[in-house]
Amino acid sequence: MIYSVDAYPGRSVSVNGKSYLYFGGTSYLGLQTDEAFKELFVKNLKRYGTNYGASRKANVQISIFDEVEAYLSILTTSQSCTTLSSGYLAGQLVAQTLNTNDHELFYAPESHAALQIAPKQPYANYNDLEQAVRAHLKRNKSIPVVFIDSIDVLGSGYPDFTAIRRLPLEDVILVVDDSHGIGVVGNKGAGSYTRAKQLNARELIVCCSLGKGFGIQAGAILGTKKRIQQFTNTDFFGGASPASPAALATLVQGETIFDEKRILLQSNVRLFLDSLKNPKRLHYLDTYPAFYFSDSQIASFLEKNNVLITNFNYPNTASPLMNRIVISAAHEKEDILYLAELLNLH
Incomplete structure (x- = not known):
């Protein structure tokens, strides 16, 4: 109902x-x-206004974006970070940027719709996913990209990521949606980045909503400096309105x-x-x-x-x-x- x-x-x-x-x-x-959180948010609304409608590529740029992205990088131990207006947008930026002839996208069971590119669908189980990834590596040169959710109550995800360990991760770009983890799990709410890094995948990218653990309307992508620069250089990123500066300031100050x-x-x-x-x-x-x-x-x-x-x-x-x-x-x-x-x- x-x-x-x-x-x-x-x-x-x-x-x-x-x-x-x-x-x-x-x-x-x-x-x-x-x-206390609402009072802090209102204080930042008075300073930054209710919305920032300009592109992040514009010639006038508010410094709070760089400050928050540096803060999240340090918190999560990632090399670099960028923010967007939602976790869904963050997931789509990653998926659409990697959806090229150089990559093949694979979706783990129960992976979130924010990560998905039609007509791709999540595999029914991890056995099928493993077989598909290994078969792809035998007959193709393109790099497999595997998308998973960090939090899985059936035990496949954080903190041990048991099921995903079966994959040949040294040959895989691993994309983790940490929307339900960041702000809640890990040291000081750092989320799953550090634990996922221990899987030693070919490359790790983490995207997330900041609304669930940190209570603000925003999303983020974490990864290497080179990869984050690739994402921020896209028309997708430049054409999207960014997260509210007031919300991001509240994250840093809260x-x-x-x-x-x-x-x-x-x-x-x-x-x-x-x-x-x-x-x-x-x-x-x-x-x-x-x-x-x-x-x-x-x-x-x-x-x-x-x-x-x-x-x-x-x-x-x-x-x-x-x-x-x-x-x-x-x-x-x-x-x-x-x-x-x-x-x-x-």
């Missing part, structure tokens, strides 16, 4: 005058409703807030798991705040008891129903204990 609301859903949401606890979405650190929220988030996740009688019926990664299950009756039971979770067909209407519980830093202890109590009853 679709619910229409007129305010951002934080730890709770009002639907037709009825209040629900909300355990959905992707606001892992609860920043969008955090007063480090203390992010650190505090990550500590609170981990405390909330641990409380939730410790309060469940049977946590194994949920699919999840240790310490990660998203929990999946297949029994849609659970979602209905929670709704009847004034709890809403993420529950819709994703990524399109023909896809299976996604049931996803998200614990955030915005939730209070009583919220989490109530949710756990309901799950223990069902």
Whole structure:
């Protein structure tokens, strides 16, 4: 069922005058409703304005872009970085730039639509992906480019990237979508770049949304200086309006807030798991705040008891129903204990 609301859903949401606890979405650190974060954002709005409509190639350039990109490079340990207005745009810039006769694109199971170029589709499983990549290397000179998502609750992704290790990575350009990782996992929210680098692929490129972990409308691409320069020299990059300077400034200046929220988030996740009688019926990664299950009756039971979770067909209407519980830093202890109590009853 679709619910229409007129305010951002934080730890709770009002639907037709009825209040629900909300355990959905992707606001892992609860920043969008955090007063200190909003005050910082408003301060930067007053300085930078609501939008920057010029090209990044224009003769007048705002220095905050270079500052943020240097900050993200240091945070993630990547050589270089560029930012865009969304994670989707970042993924498409990477995919479309690499979609040449010199490359062959391969999509891992469950890889995000932001990475995809039609008519390419994700492989059903990693065995099929491995066979396809190895077969391509035997009969073609073009370089295989493999796209994966960093966060996989079935255990194929961060932190060990177990399934992808089967591939001949020394011959592969590996593109990792870290939209659900950066800001949330890794040292100070650095995401998966350092762990993915340990796979020793021929080349590593990481793209991501900055909206889920850092609470701002922006995207980023991380990689070598040479590769990032290639991306920024495209008409695609020059023709797209950049991310809001106010949002990017808030990312750089909000480090203390992010650190505090990550500590609170981990405390909330641990409380939730410790309060469940049977946590194994949920699919999840240790310490990660998203929990999946297949029994849609659970979602209905929670709704009847004034709890809403993420529950819709994703990524399109023909896809299976996604049931996803998200614990955030915005939730209070009583919220989490109530949710756990309901799950223990069902």
